[in-house]
Amino acid sequence: MTIVDLPVTAPVTGGPSLPQERRLVTPIPGPESRRRMERKAQAVAAGVGTTIPVFTVAAGGGVLVDVDGNSLIDLGSGIAVTGVGNSAPRVVDAVVAQVAQFTHTCFTIAPYDSYVDVAEALNRLTPGDHAKRSALFNSGAEAVENAVKIARHYTGKQAVVAFDHAYHGRTNLTMGLTAKNQPYKNGFGPFAPEIYRAPLSYPLRDGGLSGAEAAARAILQIEKQIGAANLAAIIIEPIQGEGGFIVPADGFLPALAEWAAANGVVFIADEVQTGFARTGTMFASEQFGIVPDLIVTAKGIAGGLPLSAVTGRAEIMDAPQVGGLGGTYGGNPLACVAALATIETYEAENLAERAGEIGAILFEKLEMLRDADPRVAEVRGRGAMVAIELVDPATGDPDAALANKVAAAAHAAGVILLTCGTYGNVIRFLPPLSIPDHLLIEGLDVVAEAVAQA
Incomplete structure (x- = not known):
């Protein structure tokens, strides 16, 4: 039919x-x-x-x-x-116009403006006024993997900390970061090494811990079980998604970010689900008063077309060697023009x-x-x-x-x-x-x- x-x-x-x-x-x-x-x-x-x-x-x-x-x-x-x-409407019109021009060249072979336009928009929109760079990928999990790659290359360290109830994807590395076994991890191991888990601030089930107390608990575990000298990055969703829409207590995220900055640890905010106006600001990090070193975006970025990104401090993003980042479809021109139209819609329609x-x-x-x-x-x-x-x-x-x-x-x-x-x-x-x-x-x-x- x-x-x-x-x-x-x-x-x-x-x-x-x-x-x-x-x-x-x-x-x-x-x-x-x-x-x-x-x-x-x-x-x-x-x-x-x-x-x-x-x-x-x-x-x-x-x-x-x-x-x-x-x-x-x-x-x-x-x-x-x-x-x-x-x-x-803006997304439909942009994609229809682009598909009549060309659907693919591979940006790493023959680049085009819309990829750069999206990178510039992300550098402008994400928290912080420091110099930034962006790289585009296809899915949230792929962007998370690349954020970890970038952090490891920049710091020269290997360990990564994720948190209880986290969800970061279903690829091998991101399954290791993801907390929930069924259905995401069961039977799919072994997972990537040097991934560790710390306790989250979960106000309903924390027994009255304040954000500062919950952060101190997590930091103590990180210091005693891993050590800052071995830790490349902390990755956390400002509000957890698949883990249950858990909003951490006030002060939890800023304390983690401050500790990371003081110890040479890259702070990665996974805003795949919280990003792009979803929480009442363009990014949820803004509501918690944090400026991530790297921010991972996907989902709401392109009106339904597959696109994701890692945006962050220029010195961190520029650390990997030429050819170390990329992919055949990353930043596809159809997805890029859709993202530009989507961002225009978010802003124009408030x-x-x-x-x-x-x-x-x-x-x-x-x-x-x-x-x-x-x-x-x-x-x-x-x-x-x-x-x-x-x-x-x-x-x-x-x-x-x-x-x-x-x-x-x-x-x-x-x-x-x-x-x-x-x-x-x-x-x-x-x-x-x-x-x-x-x-x-x-x-x-x-x-x-x-x-x-x-």
Whole structure:
């Protein structure tokens, strides 16, 4: 069945013309999606899973339309990728124009302006007024690996510290950095050596530790178990993503950054999920008062096209030898023009401020839910990156089964909802910054009903 044959009652072009409504014309999944899931099972490796078993034909604003004509509210943004929305007009126009010119030369063979333009934009936007350089890659994990390479080359040291609950990717090195075993690491070892783990500030489960106290605990462990003389880099997400949207206590990140600077350790901020207006500022580091030596970006950078970057202090970024950084597809021209259009959209439409408005709605609705239901232990996050942690109210233990029930009920009701957390008991909210208020509120009402009925 081709797109023109699909029984879709909304336009299939996406973008601003797509009706911003939740509409169910079949059960979720519908018959055509079920047929296509059967095809997927026969053609795609079983390890490639799906959160919701519907096949998409259009998306835009705050909705996704499936092959059966259902219009679902999107509270996931493709895991924080489509911050400007799917089919954002500037992005579409830029990519269409570029594809008519050329699709690829490999920047390391025959360069082009858009790669340099993106590097200049990242150097301007990221925290700090020091001299910077950028290098472009394809995925968040690839950028993380390159940040570690750069830090090791610059310092001449090998050890790297990541933190409890961290998620940095699914390549071999980044699996070593990632904390959660299932499904990301189980059966895939051995992992890259000289990777160590330190305790995070996790206010809900820290027993009242302040940020400064949590940082002192982590630093003591690093000094005693590794030693600053052996440590190339600390890598941390300012707000953890897959680990459960954990917001560290005030003072935790600045203390780590200060210790790193005093000990010749490169401080790497992984802003793959928090970057690009998601948390109410262009980068979450700004909210914690830190200026990373290196900052890793991806996801929201290019409106859905694959692009990632490492941006950092010029002396660190320039340390590797010529040819030590790069890749065949890194900084592809289609992705670069998409990134430039995406950045223009963030700035022209003031989407960082919009993230704050979305966050205000999320916190208002979710705190009402928390106050009414003791199973909701905490509402946390910044901007349009918010989560609830679900627990057994009698013990405080994580309740992954409840989170899964809530997500399944939301999916059945036409709301795309994602779970996360080391214990699988966190529900995360990552709506596109293009979502209208009425759709966001309706989606949250569906979630509240799903919690009440679970």
